Amino acid sequence: MxxxxxxxxxxxxxxxxxxxxxxxxxxxxxxxxxxxxxxxxxPDAAVVTMVARHRAGNPGEAKRVVDSAVSALLEAAPGFEIAPDDITASDLALREAIDYDDSDRPLPPAHVASREVKVRIDDLDRLGAYMDAALSAGFTDVSDVSFKSSxxxxxxxxxxxxxxxxxxxxxxxxxxxxxxxxxxxxxxxxxxxxxxxxxxxxxxxxxxxxxxxxxxxxxxxxxxxxxxxxxxxxxxxx
Known part of the structure; x- marks a missing residue:
């Protein structure tokens, strides 16, 4: 059976x-x-993605501020023992922004520039200090913090x-x-x-x-x- x-x-x-x-x-x-x-x-490492974004009346000024922020962060990277291969920066993104007043009349156009920088940090004890340095350099957004294991x-x-x-x-x-x-x-x-x-x-x-x-x-x-x-x-x- x-x-x-x-x-x-x-x-x-x-x-x-x-x-x-x-x-x-x-x-x-x-x-x-x-x-x-x-x-x-x-984890023993983290990948941090941050964005520098600036709005100005003319595109040249918006670009200058964003490029300055990226340069300042790249200069600070060696102090955090970040190797050049562990840093990637995007090309500049530039767009025109048009806003309206309370009467729905268009305001003078503005220009917004932005660049993204992605960095791998192998010393997690210095993660907070690195993010503070990026914000001090002029970065405005932390878009992602991703933890890794070697x-x-x-x-x-x-x-x-x-x-x-x-x-x-x-x-x-x-x-x-x-x-x-x-x-x-x-x-x-x-x-x-x-x-x-x-x-x-x-x-x-x-x-x-x-x-x-x-x-x-x-x-x-x-x-x-x-x-x-x-x-x-x-x-x-x-």
Missing amino acids: RKRFFAAALPLTLASAAAIAGTPLPDGPHVVVQGEGKVSVA NEAALREQARARAVAEVREKAEGLAIAFGGTLGPVYSINSVNSTQAHGYGNTTLDRVQVTGSRLEGGRYLQPTLDFTERVSAVFGISR
């Missing part, structure tokens, strides 16, 4: 998991499982290994529960993995940053979570 129930019901029970695996299924008894691995670490590749491998171990543990447990023995792996889903968007209904290579808040002029220590999800199809011997 048990074998008859196992052979008929197991594929039906797990058929919906095929959508997770995203791969063809074998004709014989099989099991489809998904596992997740996660590694959490403190061991990202190794951490992703650790997360993937944990996901694979969980997949095998789940598969073996299900096979035994239905009176079978886990067979060889039939397929593994690792197609179209991307850092930001993942693939299918799962998220692969996801990075989350939690806990970052500016408090008293300093950043609280955030946590980087590297998460990998793996789907696999195993054959089952009865």
Whole structure:
């Protein structure tokens, strides 16, 4: 009785998991499982993106102020042990802005210039001081602060290994529960993995940053979570 129930019901029970695996299924008894691995670490670097923006009556003045802010920040970079390769600056963006008075009459046109500078900082203890220096140089916006780890590749491998171990543990447990023995792996889903968007209904290579808040002029220590999800199809011997 048990074998008859196992052979008929197991594929039906797990058929919906095929959508997770995203791969063809074998004709014989099989099991489809998904596992997740996660590694959490403190970051050791940050990428800061700041914008210098100025509005003036003529484009030359707007450009001069923005260029001066960028030059001042680049001159300050060596003091924060920032290598030239860790700094990128965008080209100048210049646009005309037209405002209206309370009677909806157009005011004399103004010109807005802006440039973006992105810097990688490997000493997080100096992050607040660098941002203060940028603001003092004339930068007006902090558009993004993104925390990083120099061991990202190794951490992703650790997360993937944990996901694979969980997949095998789940598969073996299900096979035994239905009176079978886990067979060889039939397929593994690792197609179209991307850092930001993942693939299918799962998220692969996801990075989350939690806990970052500016408090008293300093950043609280955030946590980087590297998460990998793996789907696999195993054959089952009865």
